[in-house]
Amino acid sequence: MAKIYYCPEPYPDELIGSTLVRAGRHLGLSIKRTHDLFGLTPTSHWPLLFQNQLQSIAIALGKPADELLFKHTPFLYVTSFLSYEQTARMTSNYCRSQHGKSSALSQSATIGGAVARYCEACIEDDQRVYGEDYWHRRHNLPFVSRCWKHGTRLKMSVRKNAGISVIGLPHEQHGSTVTPAFHEHIHDRLERLSIALLDSTFRQPPVVWQRSYRQIAQQRGFPRQGNQLSSIAIAKGFIGYFGKAELIRAGLNVPDKPNSWPVTLLRLNETSNVSAKHILMQVYLQCAPVPEVVTTTVPGPRPLNCKLMDPVFASAIRKRVANLAIGCRITVSQLLNQLGILQQVLHNRSMLPLTAAAIAEFRSTEFSERQTGRRPRKNFRSAKKTQRNQGSY
Ligand SMILES: [Zn+2]
Known part of the structure; x- marks a missing residue:
């Protein structure tokens, strides 16, 4: 003792x-x-x-x-x-x-x-x-x-x-x-809420807090994604309201991942009992503007730098043709496919004049399945099929 x-x-x-x-x-x-x-x-x-x-x-x-x-x-x-x-x-x-x-x-x-x-x-x-x-x-x-x-x-x-x-x-x-971590008008509310907690003996389970936060978000018309509130929109709105650098300075960084802590405070299967996080969430739900809908798109193929690639493609075609075995016959599509550039050439034909010239050269050789002006087409049906499937080559 x-x-x-x-x-x-x-x-x-x-x-x-x-x-x-x-x-x-x-x-x-x-x-x-x-x-x-x-x-x-x-x-x-x-x-x-x-x-x-x-x-x-x-x-x-x-x-x-x-x-x-x-x-x-x-x-x-x-x-x-x-x-x-x-x-x-x-x-x-x-x-x-x-x-x-x-x-x-x-x-x-x-x-x-x-x-x-x-x-x-x-x-x-x-x-x-x-x-x-x-x-x-x-x-x-x-x-x-x-x-x-x-x-x-x-x-x-x-x-x-x-x-x-x-x-x-x-x-x-x-x-x-002391330098305030957040903007002045945000601090007013954060300070008042924090100090009020010292006198509050009101308690409820964390999951009930969570439900009440979700209710406010729904009433205010926060964006939804399927049946749930949109986690991407909420996290983005949260960071936008408090500021990324400010959150880091307060030791409450919101990492750039799907289930960051502001999202878990609103989700049913996870929550937190850290007072500082709840205080920020309460101020956010009550004062921040309704977050904007975030539309996510799957990124498409990157545009081809035609000026740069045109001579490269042309040279690759000529080199490939020069190395073809005697007696070999292939279509333009097959040739380009072997080089792995068929789609790029098909989508950018008008922008690749050197490549077009190399293809025209190939067509006049013995190796071309459809040699220009000399030999009747063989396997006309299969050539037609290829043409339908892969564009005009
Ligand atoms: Zn004083």
């Missing part, structure tokens, strides 16, 4: 890792020594969003562990698109276990945007009200680039590989201004 005997009361919306940084400061201890008090392996930083030893901290604070989980971590955001049962199971596992899986939760909580972010105006407010500043949950959700209270652009810790850990309080950072 933990050896901790002191932990300060968390401030409103304070992240759990922030409370522990303050605990060390109040006690005049290094972060490593503070870890020791909690019975943890000493490290030089605190994970900001989730803690493995939640139960120990809850005991030190005289608070239920689930209250810490719901009010001082982004747990409700991370589990927003799970069912009631799944959320309850995760809550119970996490609060009871001495070694909860905080890294997996932290990872889910940062898809779509990195932490650690803070607001300079909030630092001033907090220092005035509480005498110290702290890390806020509402600043550290994916897509959030402005302070919900002051409307100012947030700053982000520049500590290399800061990831989801901190070693100090916001006022000790020399952060850079």
Whole structure:
């Protein structure tokens, strides 16, 4: 059990890792020594969003562990698109276990945007009200680039590989201004939706979310392909609305393949419970223009570069004729077929004068089945048949 005997009361919306940084400061201890008090392996930083030893901290604070989980971590955001049962199971596992899986939760909580972010105006407010500043949950959700209270652009810790850990309080950072991943008007909606999830205890199974998304898409007249919504049109519209580069920057790339993640969110046999993906999908379905129908055509044969190929064909014909065995008789079609150029020559006859000249030369030779002006045609029937099937040669 933990050896901790002191932990300060968390401030409103304070992240759990922030409370522990303050605990060390109040006690005049290094972060490593503070870890020791909690019975943890000493490290030089605190994970900001989730803690493995939640139960120990809850005991030190005289608070239920689930209250810490719901009010001082982004747990409700991370589990927003799970069912009631799944959320309850995760809550119970996490609060009871001495070694909860905080890294997996932290990872889910940062898809779509990195932490650690803070607001300079909030630092001033907090220092005035509480005498110290702290890390806020509402600043550290994916897509959030402005302070919900002051409307100012947030700053982000520049500590290399800061990831989801901190070693100090916001006022000790020399952060850079957070650049929004998406266009300004899109961000307004993304930010509001993300922050609202922190207070939402509404849950429904992922498949019901999926059904409701499909319903909106159908009501809005999104293009269909057979019985289903057109996955190509949806993926194309999604990328067009958010921007390819912007999606990549947010770590939510939509790969150029048939069942990319925006499509699986609408499909019955697959879905996702990643909150950031649902948030983007909701904004897309409500705000983006109805995607255009995408018509796909099978690519036809590439046009022949006649100018380039005419002398090549002519030379190939002459070379072939020169190498024919004595006594051999073939038609023009057979000759061209042997060279693998019959269709190309048939479709571009008027554009291949050198080839036509080489063919005319061949016709006047002994090798031509239909030698011009000399010998009556043999096998007239079969020659006629070939002519019908393959054009005029
Ligand atoms: Zn603020």
